[in-house]
Amino acid sequence: MINTWNELKEIQPLVCQMLSNSLAKKRVAHAYLFEGERGTGKKEASILLAKSLYCEQLDENNQPCNHCANCRRISSGNHPDVHLIEPDGLSIKKDQIHLLQDEFSKKSVESERKVYIIEAAEKMTVQAANSLLKFLEEPLSETTAILITEQSQRILPTIVSRCQMITFQPLSSEQIKNRLVEEGVDIQTAAIASHLTNHFEEARAISFDDWFAQAQRKVLKLYEVLNQNYMKGLLYLQEEWLDHFKDKEQIDRGLDLLLLIYKDLLYIQLDQKDSMVFQNMKLELEKSALHHSQRMLATYMEAILEAKRRLMSNTNPQLVMEQLVLNLQEGSSFV
Template structure:
């Protein structure tokens, strides 16, 4: 067992043993959804499962890693494994049509055909419906593995045709402690541990100047929104839009904004959970004293709705302006 697989067994033992049991008992599903936060090892587990299903020299329910099949899978050259990733911001119908054509044509090596859809929640509606038809009528020995960190964004009709395998995130306290050992401040460690469960990615973000600027900008928007809606709208134009230029950046910004209001909700409820912004405790506590639970819920719902609209090609400036107005409405709800 290689080092990466050993780490997977340490962090996701239930998942890995479930995959091994499926193989051992020859109860391989035709479709799975691997659901978990970024950095929880979904893609590594999918590749392990693919090797397990195709390896010629499996020992104790673990692929050998040394046979020609395993080596070709590791190098990405095995014809029976295909991985689909977003083309730009989403996964398009053409990508799914090409995948299905590849899965159904002759000329493959003997054995099961496997396809992995990374960021499956990014399938546009046409792509999702194309995949759905194939899931309903799979041809031969074919296994789909859909990877997502947003299970609810996947069509319910697709969900119902897949086995859901949840991945547990590592303890935030563990990640924060490891980051602090590397010299990261407790405040930044708490924030990045909300963004990713992958320690290496968290460490990278903690040292990234752009991420630090994003964090600062989000907190300034919270301040501006508390003071006056016109000030918040001006801040969107002058500070937010120049920094959050791409959709991925905007999505991260919306997540960071959501974490701020979650902190307020936790302070208001007297919860002891680790906040995303411990350095803002006094400010958020003061804000929460003047906001009802209903108002906080309305604001967080507005942020979640903005995230959904983000990938509908809506103008990002307009999206953010509408969000600020929706947040203001939420704060006025009695």
């Protein structure tokens, strides 16, 4: 969770600089468009900005205290002058924007400033978007709008033109790993999850998923039997793999994990051991890497990528896995 500008700076330095400068110069825009991939801190930044506008104990660097009544109410979604609009079902409807306009037309009992945050702004219906446009064209004094989106191209150009666009960059694997470790995830799981997705929330969900913890062990076991013989690989598929990886999404995740193992072998070959994901298996993988050439490791990885493509093209999952085991075993015989 991002609670301070310093924490935001660690993952979005440019965003932090732009917003901090606006606060310092008291030039907060009347409308912002926070755009970027899921999990890049857009909503957290919008809440942080709102706190900085209302905090009762703001320091000289515009850092909110997170303890005063206003900060606590904003955190809990109960501040009367800070409104969050989310999709009602699949979309944000015209009535939701009208209710917001009605609310903002009332005089505040606490301050003149009002903030509204529209999450998933690209999901506004045409009618809702047109209503919002009128609202943006005639902004009330001391009003700040923050639109949050992963797909800015789906928002009316006329709305975009009236907002200051701030782009949130995708998080690096290292940033995601460090944030996961801060939340109590062990460093090995954090490293793996951070290489499977660049969305922090998804990485966190993966890290605390019991199914995923078991999946790691089963993929490592598959790698071990693949280094033995073809029949053991097929037997393992029947007895354990297909019982745990039941649908295409789960099998695809398993293939991603298997791909990471072969990438680690390649990192060892290239003397880039610090880039390895499975650091807890470093010694075992170093021994295994001695038996593979870089050319064959590239062949293995292409076989896994081809299996992922076939899986998504509605090929029978069991056939995909059996063919992959065969391809990897054939590859081993030519090392």
